Amino acid sequence: MNYVNKPKLTNxxxxxxxxxxxxxxxxxxxxxxxxRKRGLDESFARNAIYQYGKAIGSALFARVDNPDxxxxxxxxxxxxxxxxxxxxxxxxxxxxxxxIDFHFCPYVEQWIxxxxxxxxxxxxxxxxxxxxxxxxxxxPKIEFMxxxxxxxxxxxxxxxxxxTMT
Amino acid sequence: MSNIINKSTNQEEIVLQVRKAxxxxxxxxxxxxxxxRKRGLDWDDFARSAIFQCGCIHGxxxxxxxxxxxxxxxxxxxxxxxxxxxxxxxxxxxxxKEKFYVDFHYCPLVNAWQKLDLxxxxxxxxxDIGMDGDRGIASQFxxxKFTxxxxxxxxxxxxxxxxxxxxxx
Numbered sequence: 001m002n003y004v005n006k007p008k009l010t011n012x013x014x015x016x017x018x019x020x021x022x023x024x025x026x027x028x029x030x031x032x033x034x035x036r037k038r039g040l041d042e043s044f045a046r047n048a049i050y051q052y053g054k055a056i057g058s059a060l061f062a063r064v065d066n067p068d069x070x071x072x073x074x075x076x077x078x079x080x081x082x083x084x085x086x087x088x089x090x091x092x093x094x095x096x097x098x099x100i101d102f103h104f105c106p107y108v109e110q111w112i113x114x115x116x117x118x119x120x121x122x123x124x125x126x127x128x129x130x131x132x133x134x135x136x137x138x139x140p141k142i143e144f145m146x147x148x149x150x151x152x153x154x155x156x157x158x159x160x161x162x163x164t165m166t
Numbered sequence: 167m168s169n170i171i172n173k174s175t176n177q178e179e180i181v182l183q184v185r186k187a188x189x190x191x192x193x194x195x196x197x198x199x200x201x202x203r204k205r206g207l208d209w210d211d212f213a214r215s216a217i218f219q220c221g222c223i224h225g226x227x228x229x230x231x232x233x234x235x236x237x238x239x240x241x242x243x244x245x246x247x248x249x250x251x252x253x254x255x256x257x258x259x260x261x262x263k264e265k266f267y268v269d270f271h272y273c274p275l276v277n278a279w280q281k282l283d284l285x286x287x288x289x290x291x292x293x294d295i296g297m298d299g300d301r302g303i304a305s306q307f308x309x310x311k312f313t314x315x316x317x318x319x320x321x322x323x324x325x326x327x328x329x330x331x332x333x334x335x
Binding site: 081 | 197202
């Protein structure tokens with residue numbers, strides 16, 4: 001697999017933050033490996049990461065004035081230190097959609113360094129994305145959708161939150 | 167009632183951001199371990215093994231930045247980048263070729279675990295497993311011996327991290 005995952009932002013601060021992201025990536029991968037050796041599948045990790053996302057999403061839900069307002073949601077999602085870590089680009093932000101492209105993934109970079117196969121990396125990425133799925137699940141009228149990902153060999157991760165009509 | 171004292175003084179923006187990222191990792195670590203324990207795995211077995219290996223990976227990477235692998239003064243600069251020193255509010259007590267003694271006066275991992283309302287005993291256990299990362303780093307340097315003294319997670323005001331040079335044949 002030829003991954004397209006080259007950072008453009010390379011200042012000292014963002015490098016320091018990415019180093020911690022890399023440690024997080026190695027932690028989850030190695031915990032899944034060690035659990036597998038002892039007979040567990042990766043569902044334990046999905047549950048764990050989903051809980052993490054639920055906590056973030058619930059806090060965000062409590063913070064916003066109107067949980068159905070995509071514009072307000074967009075003010076909070078992806079606007080912290082993670083913006084630079086993942087080199088986020090807001091593609092669309094309006095009343096019905098928030099579309100963010102990630103142009104760099106420190107997790108994928110770390111998993112490649114650790115020698116994981118493309119299949120493993122795609123699975124690890126999808127498990128980590130359960131955190132974002134959980135955030136979406138905290139908002140009854142917002143649905144999380146994951147498009148292409150860097151882990152699949154594309155140059156971006158397409159993070160999408162769509163307002164549902166129901 | 168918790169006996170853990172873990173108060174930060176440095177509130178620089180970048181320090182707060184790095185602490186937040188470390189808290190994210192500490193929370194993942196606990197949640198992963200907790201879910202694995204619910205399914206019958208023993209923390210001291212599977213999690214120690216995983217965290218130790220994490221340390222080994224990062225220790226191997228540190229080696230690339232160090233010319234003399236038996237020089238603790240050089241090691242200290244790679245082990246503790248400037249930002250890490252601020253994040254953990256580290257106090258360097260002794261740093262030379264033979265010794266690297268550092269006290270941590272604040273721990274963002276403990277802070278993350280406290281936010282999860284874990285007991286002091288559980289936090290102490292998580293801390294010691296987390297320290298397997300440092301043990302893993304140290305394992306990549308045969309000339310160094312890592313010793314952990316008392317810790318914030320045990321209710322002390324600092325974590326005593328000590329590296330000594332040892333003679334190897």
